[in-house]
Amino acid sequence: MNDNNTYKVGIIGFGPKGFYGFERLVAYLNEAKVSSTIQIHIFNTTAFLASGDVYRTDQPAYLIMNYANRNINSWVVQEPFSMASATPDFVTWLTAKGHANAAPGKYAPRSLVGGYLSDCYQMVLEQLPKNVVVVAHIGRVTNMIQQNEDYHVFYTDRKTGEQDIVACNNILFTTGHHSFKAQKPISETFGNRIDFIYPTNEKLKSVSAASLVAIKGFGLTAIDAILALTEGKGGKFKKNDKGVLKYFSSGEEPYKIYPFSRTGLPMVPRNGSPTSDAQLYFFTEAVIAELKQNRPISFSCTILPLIKKEFYFTYYSVLFKNYGHQFYFDDDFTVMENQVQYFHEDYPECPVFNWETIINPFRDESVLSTVVIQVYIQFLIDEAKAGEDKSPFMAAVATWRKISPIFNELYSFGGLDAVSHKKFDSYYFGLFNRLSYGPPVKNMQKILALCKAGILDFTYVKSASITRNESKNNFSLYLENGKETDINYSINATISRAKEGEFENELYQNLLKNGLIREFENKLKAGYKPGCVAINKDGNAINEDGTINTTISFYGTPTEGITCDNDTLSRTRNDFATVWAKATCEAINKKDGSTENYEREENVL
Ligand SMILES: Cc1cc2nc3c(=O)[nH]c(=O)nc-3n(C[C@H](O)[C@H](O)[C@H](O)COP(=O)(O)OP(=O)(O)OC[C@H]3O[C@@H](n4cnc5c(N)ncnc54)[C@H](O)[C@@H]3O)c2cc1C
Structure with a gap:
């Protein structure tokens, strides 16, 4: 020393x-x-x-x-x-x-x-x-x-x-x-409240068979927790002769697992293909240089409109290609909007680009059901399988992966004004993470199989709250509409940021x-x-x-x-x-x- x-x-x-x-x-x-x-x-x-x-x-x-x-x-x-x-x-x-x-x-x-x-x-x-x-x-x-x-x-x-x-x-x-x-004092931790899931072998070992489990979070950590409570308890996933993944119970897993999060939305899965090397059209070097000169930057007034345009352009590039057309870039955005209008006149069955639908198709619904989430997960799996090359949706959400290094330069060391900084950290960071850095398709197929097997239940997935019942040594998971269930184990499957x-x-x-x-x-x-x-x-x-x-x-x-x-x-x-x-x-x-x-x-x- x-x-x-x-x-x-x-x-x-x-x-x-x-x-x-x-x-x-x-x-x-x-x-x-x-x-x-x-x-x-x-x-x-x-x-x-x-x-x-x-x-x-x-x-x-x-x-x-x-x-x-x-x-x-x-x-x-x-x-x-x-x-x-x-x-x-x-x-x-x-x-x-x-x-x-x-x-x-x-x-x-x-x-x-x-x-x-x-x-x-x-x-x-x-x-x-x-x-x-x-x-x-x-x-x-x-x-x-x-x-x-x-x-x-x-x-x-x-x-x-x-x-x-x-x-x-x-x-x-x-x-x-x-x-x-x-670091939580021991007095604040309870055997049936698990505040951190890793290592899963150790932390989730005590969760007993046939119990009711609430999982806070619906991201990568929640998927780990769900798999540890099912596959980790001896259950098996096998494809049937139609190629659909099925879950075979071991009898050791919980009776029901209820994930819940603010949006109630799952992450967008990915198929493992590399992100396309198509260029960005709106975050040009000249635009980036100008943004850097004019700090602090407003996220919603300056950066978000550019992000939306990049998503729009990528979405239509793929959609046009799928129908044998080419979508042309133009410095004048209205010229591109005109191309889109003509396209939809010819192909009215094609979904129109809608930013809100991409980021949250259920924004106005205060409660979501298991069926709705199941259908949405199936949609995400199909899109992810099609990949960025064929799916306009996947191409659009992948754009963030290309924008992210540029955004990091703009954001770092107080590049955004304080209000934008807070808005990005508290909302957009999570949003882009959910859209662009999701799990492999295989894991989302497992989530779907568990839902079909009746183990995963999405009744409380959006905006539920959980409270501890001291006298019963359990928890209540409830929605604002009064719907409520008893819970034996409360698991926090989020990672601190x-x-x-x-x-x-x-x-x-x-x-x-x-x-x-x-x-x-x-x-x-x-x-x-x-x-x-x-x-x-x-x-x-x-x-x-x-x-x-x-x-x-x-x-x-x-x-x-x-x-x-x-x-x-x-x-x-x-x-x-x-x-x-x-x-x-x-x-x-x-x-x-x-x-x-x-x-x-x-x-x-
Ligand atoms: C579930 C999950 C899946 C992920 N999957 C991917 C992925 O597929 N690809 C990817 O790129 N990233 C993934 N990540 C992100 C991952 O965090 C990073 O890839 C990577 O772990 C970051 O490395 P790190 O060294 O910064 O942090 P960590 O991996 O967290 O390592 C920090 C280390 O510091 C130790 N430590 C902390 N505090 C102390 C202390 N006070 N005293 C002594 N030791 C301490 C910890 O024990 C730990 O060993 C995933 C993260 C999670 C949680």
């Missing part, structure tokens, strides 16, 4: 993003041929290093990716190149290991991706420079204080439960999903108290705190008094709110890892150099 000749780097949270930071740091250290001793201290709550919680290798195989194999690559082709013994992308790795489902368009089990990530970590460890030592600490970091030039990192060892302190000179925070999760007024994670609260960080506030035209740390454009912390601290950096989900959409395996999205690794290597070199100079001066004297 007091060894002044050793530079100590801490990486707090070692899922995929922690690994990416580590990999870059080792590559820079290698290139710079740093001679001093460097310790890299890795802190992670579990021993699943590099895979983290989301890709832990011990989870069941039915918990799959929502991202096709072709998109997964732990490496970047960027100088300094990695010194790892090999740098295979996921498909190459799967093929080399002899896995049957190595096709680029397939969706792998998340545990397999975890295996890949931890192999990649080993490949870097194998080639570690001799002067670099890696020390892994398995446990939760709860606090960090500054002592002169050191940071004392407090963590609770997972095995012993004892608290330990490690001194570091430079820290990277990559705490992922936990960044926004408050940055949220106004909810910057509650214990570690980040302590950093705040210790003056090491401050909360980000967008003050453009109004005031809005998205619930995340303030950072500069290199991911460095901005402390209590507004000073930039280059020895504390953040990467990934902790930066959500000041940057956008970090919930991904992507190595390029908001890549603060590279900047951090480069700056850390320079700081080590500087320290090395100054020590050498100092020694030389001493010799002269």
Whole structure:
């Protein structure tokens, strides 16, 4: 701890993003041929290093990716190149290991991706420079204080439960999903209220057969929970001779599962094909440059109309093509509207583009039924199977995936005015996520099969509320219209995000108290705190008094709110890892150099 000749780097949270930071740091250290001793201290709550919680290798195989194999690559082709013994992308790795489902368009089990990530970590460890030592600490970091030039990192060892302190000179925070999760006191948790579903094997084990279960959320996490309660309890999915997926009960699953969410809508599934490389027509370079010049940007007045036009153009490009026509772009939007009008005169049976129908076909209905949702899921499955090439609907919703990196540039570091920022975080983020980053078709077919088997019930899917009945030790799930059912288990299948007024994670609260960080506030035209740390454009912390601290950096989900959409395996999205690794290597070199100079001066004297 007091060894002044050793530079100590801490990486707090070692899922995929922690690994990416580590990999870059080792590559820079290698290139710079740093001679001093460097310790890299890795802190992670579990021993699943590099895979983290989301890709832990011990989870069941039915918990799959929502991202096709072709998109997964732990490496970047960027100088300094990695010194790892090999740098295979996921498909190459799967093929080399002899896995049957190595096709680029397939969706792998998340545990397999975890295996890949931890192999990649080993490949870097194998080639570690001799002067670099890696020390892994398995446990939760709860606090960090500054002592002169050191940071004392407090963590609770997972095995012993004892608290330990490690001194570091430079820290990277990559705490992922936990960044926004408050640690609940034990007194607030009950056996039949499950606040977090991972690891599903452990957390959902106690849910008994024939029970009534309410699931809050209808996104990817809810699908994981539903599969864990059915397939995970021994049920089987099999296709019948017509190719329709059927569920065969094990008798161990709940009697009814009631998902519920604000909109009541399922995510739009995907078929694994790559997103088309057709260009964007309205987010042109000139438009983007102009938007950047005119910050703060209004989302609803400036960006949303462009998004709607992109959706419209893509929708009709595919619809026209399906009928042997071509839809022509024109700078004058009315010229395109005229083409559309003539088209619909010729083909009145074709559905007209309607933004509201795409984003929420049941907006005006306060209650939805199981039948309505079942029909809608079937529609989504059919469209997803047709894919972006053939389905105008799928082509339209896929457009967001192309807009998203551009939007991230416009949004980041307070690019939107405060009101727009809040509106985007609280409404549009979820909407675009639901439309563009949905599960594989296979998972939606399973949801449909469970609905047909009578296990999944959508009676309460839209805007239900749940309350606890202390006396009966159960819950009531109810709608405003008075409809109500008893519930034995209440499961929260949502993942915490940055949220106004909810910057509650214990570690980040302590950093705040210790003056090491401050909360980000967008003050453009109004005031809005998205619930995340303030950072500069290199991911460095901005402390209590507004000073930039280059020895504390953040990467990934902790930066959500000041940057956008970090919930991904992507190595390029908001890549603060590279900047951090480069700056850390320079700081080590500087320290090395100054020590050498100092020694030389001493010799002269
Ligand atoms: C159900 C689900 C499915 C997903 N599917 C996909 C997908 O198909 N494709 C995709 O690109 N993305 C997917 N994601 C998004 C996923 O979050 C990211 O791909 C990825 O996990 C982000 O990596 P990360 O390292 O930032 O965070 P995480 O994976 O969350 O890793 C953070 C690590 O930090 C540790 N940690 C946190 N706090 C502390 C602390 N105080 N002390 C010590 N350790 C700590 C955690 O235990 C964890 O190991 C999915 C997410 C979920 C929840």
